[in-house]
Amino acid sequence: MNRIQSTFERLKEQGRKALIPYITAGDPKPAVTPELMKTLRDAGADIIELGVPFSDPMADGPVIQLACERALEHNTSLKDVLAAVRAFREDDQQTPVVLMGYLNPMEAMGMQAFAERAVEVGVDGVLTVDLPPEEAEDVVPLYREHQLDSIFLIAPTTTEERIGAAAQYGSGYIYYVSLKGVTGAATLDVDDVQKHLAGIRNKTDMPLCVGFGIKDAGSAAAVSRIADGVIVGSALVQLVADHGGNNDQLHSSVHSFIKGIREAMDNA
């Protein structure tokens, strides 16, 4: 059983939901990333989504765009992202790590080389934002061969047929995009999300995690009642932006933000 699967099994036994924070690797600078991952885990994260910086993050709102720009100011490459995972793994062998990013930096490394190195450093899954199931025919078997999970997005506008494709190709969990828009946009509508999750549930047994529009403990708690996992991205990345200049403040503010969400979810 891989780390993602065993994490969801454990949570299920405990009657809890997965808390999945997202940070962009290399933001505010590469050396901070492994430490920040530990802080996330210590504060109660179950899975960590680590963003691979890209010059043209077309599905992201301004908060994550700026995080990419900060990371790229330090020339954070995919190699550096993998190095950060390796460093984190020296301290942690349990917490699953999912890389989230765009296809081009992965292809630049070579998909085969990327898959090999990712597994070697301890990556558990990959979510490629601009790689829908239709274009993933070659990549999914490659990941499967290396025991990497392929995480796919499902949106409110995804047709039933295409939900089926994501269920067929995907593994690990489904990332449900709660609203139309880019990351960091408006607030989500819990009833609407619940309705869509029910439709997806008919097609797959994979855990359903919800992202986009979860800004605080309240919205996280509300989503944790209806989903298997809660993904927090832009609100967290904004904290990194606000406190990136002061390392102590950065870790303490990130810790208390994630801990607050954890507690709200566990009490939901």
Add this chain to the structure above:
Amino acid sequence: MQLDSEYLANFPDKRGHFGQYGGRYVSETLMSSLLELEQEYDRLKNDRRFREEFDKDLADYVGRPSPLYFAERLTRQIGGARIFLKREDLNHTGAHKVNNTIGQALLAKYLKKPRIIAETGAGQHGVASATVAARLGLECVVFMGEEDVRRQALNVYRMKLLGAEVRPVTSGTRTLKDAMNEALRDWVTNVDNTFYIIGTVAGPHPYPMLVRDFQAIIGRETRIQCMEKVGRLPDALVACVGGGSNAIGMFYPFIPDSAVRLIGVEAGGHGLATGQHAAPLSAGRPGVLHGNRTYLMEDENGQIQGTHSISAGLDYPGVGPEHAWLKDIGRAEYVAATDEEALDAFHRLTRVEGIMPALETSHAIAHAIKMAKDMDRDQVIVVNLSGRGDKDIHTVANLQNMKL
């Protein structure tokens, strides 16, 4: 492979691939809109009412057919092949861009979307979009890199006069690629009421296909006009390539005619060796950006690189996927002209023929001049004169240290 009418009928394939290029590399949030657009376009492109409306607009509103003009004095000066100019600069709004915006705005009308968005570099596509929006009473927002807003002040004002909102984009390199990112972000958010009019033959399927189809009128007319004026097909077609819409519009109907050389001219900037250019086909490698696989300018880590060109309209790190395919199979040739060569061609055509070309177009002129010298006098080159140069006079004046 056989580049006959079968090519014309079958490329791209059902999922938008031209060989390994093209495709639909977008976030899930855009997929349903792209599938809907593809489905509607497949239906409408054979719909008689839609086609008639499109043809009528091209005739009465754009002013087509655009003339094929024999540049006699330029030809005589060079002393080689005869140079003809396909006068897309004479279209309403002054460039080939409007052929496509007319088509896509009609699609927006048939899909009942009250709001259109567009990205623009030089501003020609923005102006063409704002123009059709004004005519159809649609709300129009144009995304334009802050750097281009500065370079193309005249076109920004034109768009505003036409009632469009111009949103300066301050992310990334603040040029065309970033404007496209921002337009995609807007579209994801407002997908219910918004039609995204992409200005070039790039982006996710079906855009490279439908923009090509709307622009292919250029090549179809050229064929007929060349037969009338010369009595045979041309020996070479020359067009500038940024995203590549004017070039593909010119080339596409000639793809099966293997005797006709197809030559795309990219922006060589300060020279390919300097790295400061916008010539992915000449000096880039395949990758994925803006929803399609194509040649890109990227660094060794897969980050998209900043580009440089004297012309804002060519200042883009990617290129349409069909060009990438035509390059790989050897059907089309791609070369580069530098800023300096383009500028020389701008002045030369202005002074010799009284036609002031856009700086984008000047790259094609520069290469045509270069190659005509070595050709026989009975040979024929057709250059796509894709746009007029009024919008560029501030840039040209600045380079001559003149204040207007």
